[in-house]
Amino acid sequence: MQNIDNKQYDYLIVGSGLFGATFAHEMTKAGKKCLVIDKRDHSGGNIHCKKIEDINVHWYGAHIFHTNDKTLWDYVNQFAEFNRYTNSPIANYKQTFYNLPFNMNTFYKLWGSKTPSEAKAEIARQIEHLNLDEPQNLEEQALKLVGTDIYEKLIKHYTEKQWGKKATELPAFIIKRLPIRFTFDNNYFNDKYQGIPIGGYNKIIDCMLKNSDVKLDTDFFEDRAFWSSQAKKIVFTGKIDNYFDFKFGELEYRSLRYELEVHDTENFQGNAVMNFTDAETPYTRVYEHKHFEFGTQPKTVITREYPITDTKNAEPYYPINDERNMSVLKQYQQLAELESNVIFGGRLAEYRYYDMHQVIASALKKTKSELETE
Known part of the structure; x- marks a missing residue:
């Protein structure tokens, strides 16, 4: 067995979303060496953006940063300048529009x-x-x-x-x-601070991870023993039930499927977010991405969002916090407490619906605790 003192990294961080990236940033700032791996071909988890028609497309659905906590607002603004976007969605009920x-x-x-x-x-x-x-x-x-x-x-x-x-x-x-x-x-959020990073969320993640080693297209579970041997501690941001081989059964989620379209028009629906509230329309929302950054590009990109139940082949989004799932979660949490060299964090590892500022706050709390106990 490899001597823990000779391991190449202080932390193996499984997942490069907001929790993993924040943890990596804080630890490298403190002089620690971090290896971040992610099974996707990009970093950033669900806040990843792709540039299409010169528009930052929120690839996994709309992400609008909002918080009442000035400390958290100042924290994210060190990585990117935020615009003045205010979320004011429209409800579309059988082609009659209502403010939300x-x-x-x-x-x-x-x-x-x-x-x-x-x-x-x-x-x-x-x-x-x-x-x-x-x-x-x-x-x-x-x-x-x-x-x-x-x-x-x-x-x-x-x-x-x-x-x-x-x-x-x-x-x-x-x-x-x-x-x-x-x-x-019509401002959807009550929070004092709100906006979208100018240039997209990738700028934030790239800044957070710049001092870490990052390996994409890398699945922790395909060679768990090898990756676990690379660091003194593991930060796990994936599904907690997966980490324990679904010993007590699978935790349930609702998921989403996205259909993207490019339209040869400057403005498709006049708003960034439109909710479709009738039963007949199969999708729940349409995003027009250019409006998140007040774009003036000649074309536009929209995404239709469809809820689905199949999370085996899709990203799990919303934990179903009913009695059965919370009972199963408790059993996994008891196992997690016995893993002295593993830190579980983020929406999947904690089985919680987190807004972005809450994920960052959780990561900052855990990094502080980790550094204080050294």
Whole structure:
């Protein structure tokens, strides 16, 4: 067995997404030697961008950085300058458009409500005959928040497409993070800081990884013993159940499939993000990528997003945090605690739906803890 003191690297980092890249940056800054491997042919995980028609295309769906934490905002701005992009998606219900998040513009379009009190009164009228004091599922929680009209047109079918389940079968907490405003404000996020890195997310990842050795097209599990022998510790950002050979069964995810199109027009839909909330449209969203960076290119690139259940051949995106999966996760977490030379981090290793700033915060916390315990 190779002597740990003679190993070439301090850390083998499996996965070059935001968690792995942040960890690598902090550790190389502290004088550690890192090897980053990734099974894909590019770094950056799901925030990877590809340049098509001189447009930065978000290859794995839209990624909009937003946070209330000035420390995190300053942290990412050291790697790239961010623009002033504000996320203001449009809901398309059978070719009638509504502003998102639900706000006074939405209420006026639906009911002609001109004041917050009128909108609140209409929601109360719509649900007064329902017993919604303690919502038991997503449908009941949504009805309590926004009434029957908005639920039927803008939530029910979109959500059921996204999750592949009836809204009555989904837990109430999923919808609780949905913004609802009684102001004329189309800004989807409440966070103080928001934007897209000018030139795309690749600039950030490239800066983070510049002092690490990086090997792409490299699957950790194809030669696990070899790669494990290369470093004193492993940082694992893949699926936690995969690391333990699915000993307790597979954790479930919803996934997405993307269809990209180039259009010989300057402007396809007039907005970066459009949600399709009817049941008949098979996709949930259409992204027009140039609008993320206020592009003026002569052509445009769009992506249609389709939810799928097959995560064996597709990237797992949304953990299904129901009772069964959380019970299985707990068993894997108990095994992970016994792995003294392995650090598990990121959305797959932690089986959590993370926004980008949360992934970075998690990585920074773990690097700090790691350096303090040396």
